[in-house]
Amino acid sequence: MVIGRRSAGNTLLGLINSLTKGVYPYPMNPISEIISRSPTTGEEVGRYPNTSAQTINELVARAQSSSYQWRAIGPRGRKVILRAWAHYLATHIDELGALIAEETGKPLSDALLETSIAIDHLSWAARNAGRYLSDSHRFSGLLLANMSSHVEYQPLGVIGVIGPWNYPVFTPMGSIAYALAAGNAVIFKPSEYTPGVGHWLGESFNRVAPSANVFFVVTGGPETGVALTKSAVDKIAFTGSTATGKKIAAVCAETLTPVLMECGGTDPAIIDRDCNINKAAHGVLWGAMANAGQTCIGIERVYVHEDIAPQFIAKISELAREIVVGREYGAATMPSQLVVIDSHIKDAARLGAEFVVGGVDSVQPPYVLPTIMVNTPEESLAVTEETFGPTLTIRPVATMGEAIALSNASKYGLSASVWSRRQGKAIARQLHCGMVSVNSVLAFTATPSMPFGGVKQSGYGRIHGPEGLREFTYTRAVVAMRFSIPLEFATFKRTAFTDRFIKRFVQLLNR
Ligand code: NAD
Numbered sequence: 001m002v003i004g005r006r007s008a009g010n011t012l013l014g015l016i017n018s019l020t021k022g023v024y025p026y027p028m029n030p031i032s033e034i035i036s037r038s039p040t041t042g043e044e045v046g047r048y049p050n051t052s053a054q055t056i057n058e059l060v061a062r063a064q065s066s067s068y069q070w071r072a073i074g075p076r077g078r079k080v081i082l083r084a085w086a087h088y089l090a091t092h093i094d095e096l097g098a099l100i101a102e103e104t105g106k107p108l109s110d111a112l113l114e115t116s117i118a119i120d121h122l123s124w125a126a127r128n129a130g131r132y133l134s135d136s137h138r139f140s141g142l143l144l145a146n147m148s149s150h151v152e153y154q155p156l157g158v159i160g161v162i163g164p165w166n167y168p169v170f171t172p173m174g175s176i177a178y179a180l181a182a183g184n185a186v187i188f189k190p191s192e193y194t195p196g197v198g199h200w201l202g203e204s205f206n207r208v209a210p211s212a213n214v215f216f217v218v219t220g221g222p223e224t225g226v227a228l229t230k231s232a233v234d235k236i237a238f239t240g241s242t243a244t245g246k247k248i249a250a251v252c253a254e255t256l257t258p259v260l261m262e263c264g265g266t267d268p269a270i271i272d273r274d275c276n277i278n279k280a281a282h283g284v285l286w287g288a289m290a291n292a293g294q295t296c297i298g299i300e301r302v303y304v305h306e307d308i309a310p311q312f313i314a315k316i317s318e319l320a321r322e323i324v325v326g327r328e329y330g331a332a333t334m335p336s337q338l339v340v341i342d343s344h345i346k347d348a349a350r351l352g353a354e355f356v357v358g359g360v361d362s363v364q365p366p367y368v369l370p371t372i373m374v375n376t377p378e379e380s381l382a383v384t385e386e387t388f389g390p391t392l393t394i395r396p397v398a399t400m401g402e403a404i405a406l407s408n409a410s411k412y413g414l415s416a417s418v419w420s421r422r423q424g425k426a427i428a429r430q431l432h433c434g435m436v437s438v439n440s441v442l443a444f445t446a447t448p449s450m451p452f453g454g455v456k457q458s459g460y461g462r463i464h465g466p467e468g469l470r471e472f473t474y475t476r477a478v479v480a481m482r483f484s485i486p487l488e489f490a491t492f493k494r495t496a497f498t499d500r501f502i503k504r505f506v507q508l509l510n511r
């Protein structure tokens with residue numbers, strides 16, 4: 001592919017064109033293969049390399065050496081290539097969507113929605129990296145008024161991205177697109193449940209820029225993730241469970257490799273008595289059960305004002321009973337999660353939860369039926385732990401203060417949804433979490449300029465937005481002399497006059 005009309009005599013276009021020509025050799029030397037299967041039928045979808053640690057180390061070295069050229073073409077050059085990739089994804093969206101649907105079991109329409117939002121993020125990162133990563137000029141201070149000061153945002157080098165299966169394009173793209181746009185190379189290890197999608201993403205980028213050598217995909221199981229974590233990458237961007245995140249953070253601690261953690265949650269929805277009950281019920285139900293509840297920012301707990309609790313519970317239950325399983329949402333992607341969902345439902349039943357939709361037999365492999373539990377004790381697993389299924393606990397509360405306190409009592413702090421006509425933003429301000437949607441659900445995911453991430457055991461660091469671009473850079477402070485002045489501070493020949501001047505100056509400034 002040749003991008004741009006003129007290449008001769010234009011260094012940037014020449015460089016870009018050199019990256020977009022050639023044949024991309026896929027340098028895999030698999031120790032064995034992993035098999036990807038449809039969670040709906042159990043049939044084989046494809047076989048992919050179980051990448052060895054040696055191959056990973058070789059790819060990291062290769063990415064490291066080519067990252068200098070990627071850095072050299074600057075944000076303008078990277079924008080051209082990344083937008084060409086976005087164009088490729090947009091024109092092949094049906095192919096990618098079908099593969100996502102096959103590997104995850106989700107409906108095609110959800111797969112297409114996920115891909116569309118991911119492409120929007122890629123395009124935003126490509127278009128905005130130059131703006132948000134340009135030098136930031138700082139005031140040098142009165143004592144150093146003869147100096148100029150600025151901060152640079154430098155790419156880190158090679159980023160290891162480790163992704164989950166639930167949104168196999170949208171989720172890793174939050175790291176991949178922003179890391180590449182910021183000038184880094186990326187080695188991406190997709191989930192062992194969606195290796196085909198990861199492989200497809202790598203192939204598509206390398207079709208657009210076959211000589212760039214800045215985006216490699218390594219497929220395999222957890223041990224492939226371990227090998228990537230232990231390799232010479234300059235940062236790990238992890239999205240997955242909190243349990244795995246802790247293991248990765250421990251390995252990264254040995255080399256002080258920085259790590260971005262996008263982990264799990266038990267996100268609450270707070271429903272105030274002045275809200276539009278109908279809209280709240282529609283929004284909360286979708287936020288809880290879309291993608292079969294396999295959404296990190298999916299709603300798992302509802303705290304509803306007791307004045308409207310009966311109407312809200314009646315409405316959301318009515319809507320939940322209309323869900324056609326297999327059409328509105330699909331099978332559980334990871335069979336072992338069915339055991340977790342079942343244990344949370346049975347634990348809630350044992351502790352006295354009242355089932356208004358579904359029941360103790362809601363898990364019917366490979367599906368889970370919509371399940372809504374009322375008055376589930378706060379100590380039950382369905383409230384304290386991430387269920388990751390189409391289940392919801394609802395608890396009536398006397399005040400919004402109580403709803404806020406219960407929401408914040410969780411060890412997680414990823415996102416929340418607030419429904420109120422008058423108090424939405426005031427409630428949102430008091431929540432201890434990374435993202436809040438007011439009178440909507442999950443809205444921040446489709447807003448590329450907004451940072452995405454959590455607090456507490458939901459993780460740290462941010463993807464998306466200017467913060468997501470800067471996450472894949474380090475800051476460098478540069479202070480340069482503009483002109484000489486008679487007062488020399490940084491010398492062993494500093495005079496008594498200079499000492500007196502500094503002292504008096506500081507005393508005057510701090511009277
Ligand atoms: P997981 O933790 O089991 O696996 C995630 C990835 O880590 C996979 O690629 C896996 O192979 C790899 N891995 C496993 N063990 C590893 C190790 N010791 N070292 C290195 N890599 C290792 O998570 P999952 O089941 O794939 O995904 C579901 C989880 O992801 C849920 O908890 C969900 O909340 C979370 N999630 C979070 C976000 C977010 O942005 N916060 C987004 C999507 C999913």
